Structure formats: structure tokens, C-alpha cells
Amino acid sequence: xxxxxxxxxxxxxxxxxxxxxxxxxxxxxxxxxxxxxxxxxxxxxxxxxxxxxxxxxxxxxxxxxxxxxxxxxxxxxxxxxxxxxxxxxxxxxxxxxxxxxxxxxxxxxxxxxxxxxxxxxxxxxxxxxxxxxxxxxxxxxxxxxxxxxxxxxxxxxxxxxxxxxxxxxxxxxxxxxxxxxxxxxxxxxxxxxxxxxxxxxxxxxxxxxxxxxxxxxxxxxxxxxxxxxxxxxxxxxxxxxxxxxxxxxxxxxxxx
Amino acid sequence: xxxxxxxxxxxxxxxxxxxxxxxxxxxxxxxxxxxxxxxxxxxxxxxxxxxxxxxxxxxxxxxxxxxxxxxxxxxxxxxxxxxxxxxxxxxxxxxxxxxxxxxxxxxxxxxxxxxxxxxxxxxxxxxxxxxxxxxxx
Numbered sequence: 001x002x003x004x005x006x007x008x009x010x011x012x013x014x015x016x017x018x019x020x021x022x023x024x025x026x027x028x029x030x031x032x033x034x035x036x037x038x039x040x041x042x043x044x045x046x047x048x049x050x051x052x053x054x055x056x057x058x059x060x061x062x063x064x065x066x067x068x069x070x071x072x073x074x075x076x077x078x079x080x081x082x083x084x085x086x087x088x089x090x091x092x093x094x095x096x097x098x099x100x101x102x103x104x105x106x107x108x109x110x111x112x113x114x115x116x117x118x119x120x121x122x123x124x125x126x127x128x129x130x131x132x133x134x135x136x137x138x139x140x141x142x143x144x145x146x147x148x149x150x151x152x153x154x155x156x157x158x159x160x161x162x163x164x165x166x167x168x169x170x171x172x173x174x175x176x177x178x179x180x181x182x183x184x185x186x187x188x189x190x191x192x193x194x195x196x197x198x199x200x201x202x203x204x205x206x207x208x209x210x211x212x213x214x215x216x217x218x219x220x221x222x223x224x225x226x227x228x229x230x231x232x233x234x235x236x237x238x239x240x241x242x243x244x245x246x247x248x249x250x251x252x253x254x255x256x
Numbered sequence: 257x258x259x260x261x262x263x264x265x266x267x268x269x270x271x272x273x274x275x276x277x278x279x280x281x282x283x284x285x286x287x288x289x290x291x292x293x294x295x296x297x298x299x300x301x302x303x304x305x306x307x308x309x310x311x312x313x314x315x316x317x318x319x320x321x322x323x324x325x326x327x328x329x330x331x332x333x334x335x336x337x338x339x340x341x342x343x344x345x346x347x348x349x350x351x352x353x354x355x356x357x358x359x360x361x362x363x364x365x366x367x368x369x370x371x372x373x374x375x376x377x378x379x380x381x382x383x384x385x386x387x388x389x390x391x392x393x
Binding site: 055056058059060063064067069096107108109110111112114162163164167 | 385
């Protein structure tokens with residue numbers, strides 16, 4: 001029997017459907033769990049927090065959801081070693097909950113995905129995330145190749161990593177910088193960063209390697225028909241591109 | 257001299273209500289939350305002229321939704337904390353010309369304003385992310 005992946009749906013979450021579909025297309029036994037059934041979450045073996053605007057991003061992006069009762073279960077699960085992936089708003093929630101980079105106490109954020117720069121506007125742009133850690137550093141990335149480029153869409157107004165210089169150094173030294181923005185050829189180019197993110201950060205991981213937070217959406221470039229260079233093929237619904245990260249996640253969940 | 261004007265919703269404030277619920281969930285004795293935008297101005301206007309100008313500025317004031325009042329520019333009111341964005345590092349975005357803080361007034365049972373300890377706890381646990389903000393009491 002395969003492990004079960006819960007996709008929590010907060011009031012305001014809006015990317016749960018494509019997240020669920022890609023998890024399933026990559027072989028995952030995934031299901032949505034709405035906030036009204038929060039008590040069901042404990043029965044899952046791993047979690048994917050999808051994008052959106054949980055609780056309308058009131059106070060700050062992810063701040064209210066980080067203290068929702070669904071997060072009580074997810075925090076406990078994460079501390080117990082279960083795998084957790086957060087995408088976009090899901091990543092903001094994980095930062096606000098203090099699970100990533102995880103350099104402070106739980107519930108006390110030490111960094112933020114905040115207002116984009118240099119212009120504080122919403123960006124919707126195709127990007128590439130380059131794996132910046134050794135794949136084996138985390139079970140979630142273990143099936144990816146060294147310096148793997150994962151295509152995705154950045155779609156956010158608050159995706160810029162910000163922290164004090166000391167905390168940014170801690171993120172680097174502690175190996176928390178999981179993904180960085182890169183050009184299509186894999187080179188690290190400032191122009192590839194869509195939001196002014198410090199360190200060119202596209203994703204952070206905790207010390208134990210079981211909680212990953214990424215800002216861009218790989219699930220929006222996860223099937224053949226999504227790709228900018230798409231050529232009509234026999235199976236336009238074949239998982240590909242950004243699906244690589246989901247496949248790696250599902251493989252890790254099923255092996256755990 | 258620097259003057260401050262608090263612009264507060266006079267219609268129900270969903271964000272303030274959500275903050276109150278979240279703070280109660282975190283164990284703080286908060287019954288009611290009032291949220292304001294605190295705007296700071298350096299100018300030579302007399303207070304009433306400044307207030308009239310704010311009320312005429314449709315970018316920050318809607319007479320159907322807001323009320324505006326002059327407040328002490330030096331410190332938050334009783335039971336209030338201010339959240340201020342930390343100045344971004346060089347090369348990061350700045351909102352030129354904007355000087356604004358978010359004011360949170362927290363009230364416990366029977367409408368009693370929270371003391372400084374309660375305000376500090378609310379800031380640390382929810383209202384302030386120290387990576388990008390600082391709380392002023």
C-alpha cells in the first residue's frame with residue numbers, strides 16, 4: 001500500500017487542484033483535506049501545502065495560516081520527520097511557522113518571503129529553479145540529478161527572501177538554500193531572479209531535510225501541454241518538466 | 257514638525273477580526289482588535305489643515321469607510337503597538353515617500369487595553385515578523 005499525501009486546503013488556497021493532479025500523475029496517493037476536516041490530517045504520511053492566498057494573506061502572507069489548527073498537525077508531523085513540501089503560499093506558511101529555514105524556535109520566523117523587488121509588483125514569469133544542495137541532502141530531492149534545473153512559474157507579489165545579514169549567512173552555512181533561480185542554461189544570472197530574492201533563493205530546506213519550501217510553481221509546468229516549447233505529442237498529459245520534483249517527492253514518500 | 261494621523265476603518269475590519277481570533281487561539285486574552293494605518297507627515301500645516309488634507313486624499317482615505325484622527329507621533333496610544341517595516345537593504349525595494357506604520361490596538365475583557373507585556377507577546381507570536389518588521393510599543 002502506498003503512503004498517503006495530504007494536501008491541506010485553507011480558506012483562500014487556490015492551487016490545490018493542479019497540485020493534487022500532478023501528485024497523482026506522479027504515482028502519489030494524494031487527497032485534499034479541507035480546513036473543516038482538519039482532524040483528518042493526522043492520518044496522512046506526508047503533506048503538500050499548495051499555493052493561493054490562505055486567509056487572504058491577512059497581517060502577512062502565510063501568517064494566519066501558520067497558526068491554523070491544520071498547521072498544529074503539520075508542525076508536529078514535520079518535527080517527527082514526515083515529509084512536507086510547500087509551494088508559493090505554502091512556502092510562505094512554512095516560513096511563518098518557523099519550519100524553514102528552521103534556524104529559530106517553531107512559530108518564530110527568522111526569514112520571510114516578502115514584497116518583490118526592485119518593483120513591488122506581482123510577477124507571473126516562467127523560471128528555472130536550480131538545485132543548490134546535493135540531491136541526497138533531502139529525501140525530497142534525492143531522485144533529482146546534481147544541479148537539476150526544474151522549470152516552474154513564479155506567480156507572486158511576495159516571494160523575495162528577506163532576512164538579516166546574519167540569518168542569510170546562517171542559511172548559507174547551514175545548507176538551507178535548496179533552490180536558486182537560474183537561466184535556462186543553468187547559469188546563475190541576476191536577470192533570472194524574478195523578485196529580487198536574497199541569495200537568488202527560490203527554495204529553502206530545514207536542517208533535517210524533510211521540509212522544503214519553494215516559491216515558484218513546478219505544477220504549472222508539469223505536463224507536456226504546459227511547456228513553452230510544447231510540440232503536439234501523442235500524450236499531452238504526460239507528466240514532465242516540473243513534474244520531476246513531484247516525482248522525487250512521491251518516490252521519497254513511498255520509500256519512507 | 258512630524259505629525260501622525262491614524263486612518264481606521266469604520267466598517268467591520270475582517271483582518272482585525274481574524275487577528276483577534278488568531279491571538280485568542282495562541283492563548284492571549286484578546287477580546288477585540290482595532291487596526292489603523294498610521295501616516296506620518298513632516299510639514300508646516302496646523303493640525304486641522306493636515307487632517308482636512310488627509311481626508312481629501314482619496315489614495316489613503318475613503319469617507320465611506322474610514323475615520324481619521326490626529327495621534328501622538330512619538331509613541332503608540334494606550335494598548336497599541338506599531339509595526340514598522342525594517343528598511344530594506346541596499347538594492348532592495350523601497351517605497352519612496354511613504355512613511356506608514358500599522359497600528360494594532362488590543363483590548364482584553366471588559367474593553368481593558370492590553371498592557372505592554374501582552375502587546376509584546378502579541379507582536380512576538382503573530383503581529384511582527386522580525387526578519388522584515390520591528391514592533392514599537
